[in-house]
Amino acid sequence: MKTIRITLLAVTIVSFSIGFNLFRETRVDEGKYLSDVAPDAVFSSKAGTPPHYKSDREIIAFNSYDIVPAVRGYAGPIKVLLSLNSKGEITGIRLLEHKETPNYVHYLLSADYLSRFAGKNVNDAFEPDNDIDAVSRATVSLNALADTIRTSSRMIASEVYGLEVKGGAPGSDDGRGWITYLALFFAAFASYHVTRRSKRFLQARDILLLFGIGIIGVYLVTPFSIIHVFNLIFLRISSSYLWYAVIISTLLSVVIAGRFYCGWLCPFGALAEYIGKVPLKKWELSTETDDRWRKLKYIILGVVTALVLISRRPEYGSFETYVTLFSRHGDYLTWTLVGLMLIINVRSKRFWCRYLCPVAALTGIFSRRDDNYVSTKDCPMGNKPQPPISECIRCNNCYVKREV
Numbered sequence: 500m501k502t503i504r505i506t507l508l509a510v511t512i513v514s515f516s517i518g519f520n521l522f523r524e525t526r527v528d529e530g531k532y533l534s535d536v537a538p539d540a541v542f543s544s545k546a547g548t549p550p551h552y553k554s555d556r557e558i559i560a561f562n563s564y565d566i567v568p569a570v571r572g573y574a575g576p577i578k579v580l581l582s583l584n585s586k587g588e589i590t591g592i593r594l595l596e597h598k599e600t601p602n603y604v605h606y607l608l609s610a611d612y613l614s615r616f617a618g619k620n621v622n623d624a625f626e627p628d629n630d631i632d633a634v635s636r637a638t639v640s641l642n643a644l645a646d647t648i649r650t651s652s653r654m655i656a657s658e659v660y661g662l663e664v665k666g667g668a669p670g671s672d673d674g675r676g677w678i679t680y681l682a683l684f685f686a687a688f689a690s691y692h693v694t695r696r697s698k699r700f701l702q703a704r705d706i707l708l709l710f711g712i713g714i715i716g717v718y719l720v721t722p723f724s725i726i727h728v729f730n731l732i733f734l735r736i737s738s739s740y741l742w743y744a745v746i747i748s749t750l751l752s753v754v755i756a757g758r759f760y761c762g763w764l765c766p767f768g769a770l771a772e773y774i775g776k777v778p779l780k781k782w783e784l785s786t787e788t789d790d791r792w793r794k795l796k797y798i799i800l801g802v803v804t805a806l807v808l809i810s811r812r813p814e815y816g817s818f819e820t821y822v823t824l825f826s827r828h829g830d831y832l833t834w835t836l837v838g839l840m841l842i843i844n845v846r847s848k849r850f851w852c853r854y855l856c857p858v859a860a861l862t863g864i865f866s867r868r869d870d871n872y873v874s875t876k877d878c879p880m881g882n883k884p885q886p887p888i889s890e891c892i893r894c895n896n897c898y899v900k901r902e903v
């Protein structure tokens with residue numbers, strides 16, 4: 500494991516340096532898109548406070564990011580160009596730039612969806628499920644988009660046109676998402692500790708895994724992904740409390756309890772485990788062959804890390820099965836992978852988690868040694884006796900406190 504750690508650290512540093520020198524981030528030239536938000540207007544150059552473009556009509560245009568840079572989606576700001584008339588109505592909108600994961604926002608940030616904001620008044624609520632269609636499963640991105648449009652256009656309406664506008668804090672979560680996530684996380688973490696003391700409560704994990712599928716996978720659509728880690732490396736920080744809840748809780752749990760997330764919360768791992776309960780004989784591999792193939796996930800993590808850090812495009816991590824499945828968006832190839840990785844569990848326990856998952860590789864690398872896990876024939880990972888801790892998802896089936 501030490502060699503794997505050092506190799507991956509070297510890959511990360513070298514790839515990041517190459518990417519940093521090859522692909523500097525360029526600022527988007529918003530001026531050339533002004534005709535998209537107001538086709539008949541002629542604009543002067545950007546000026547004023549807050550910065551905006553005046554036109555020969557009663558219309559002004561502005562980049563939302565200039566006004567509210569603090570509002571961020573899952574991977575940094577979502578920059579949109581807007582035009583506003585003197586009545587405080589949005590007359591045009593165009594996406595300028597974003598770094599969100601395409602699977603989650605493919606429709607949300609399409610011209611078709613954005614056009615629904617045209618005609619709205621700055622004093623409208625701009626609330627998903629109220630006056631905005633919550634068609635997207637990317638709740639964090641949708642909230643950020645609504646916030647950035649609402650807050651920037653209200654500021655422009657007030658400062659430039661002198662209109663009376665409603666207040667409203669930018670970047671605000673309504674709390675439901677992150678509170679629900681943390682409640683589930685702490686329930687799972689408490690159960691993890693209780694089951695290390697008493698085997699009587701082991702079934703709690705089955706129930707929590709179901710909640711993992713329902714809450715993290717279906718309701719919040721925020722399974723922890725390798726893309727989170729890449730965005731963190733690129734300092735693409737969100738303004739969403741849910742983002743902080745997912746990242747901080749998962750990374751802390753890795754330090755304290757290794758692959759706890761995989762064993763207690765991961766919605767894809769949960770599905771794989773349930774499918775694996777189908778009473779069909781599982782494929783038997785020799786310990787050596789099994790060990791060799793389990794290293795594949797570290798190679799995948801290394802290759803993806805190099806690819807993403809050199810290209811500076813975290814979305815290359817979108818091949819992850821949970822991203823495709825829970826965002827319900829992917830191409831022919833990624834959906835085929837999802838299908839295969841679910842069906843194969845009938846004959847091979849948690850196949851994706853054992854051999855391919857980059858999050859499993861990452862959490863495995865940082866798992867701290869614990870000799871109290873001995874493994875049983877009921878191991879959900881199909882681990883042989885005395886498995887390396889990097890392969891243990893801490894279900895606690897085999898936890899035996901050893902006397903020192």
Ligand code: SF4
Nearest residue numbers: 878891892894895897
């Ligand atoms: S080694 Fe033990 S605690 Fe770890 S996953 Fe297997 S049965 Fe669960």
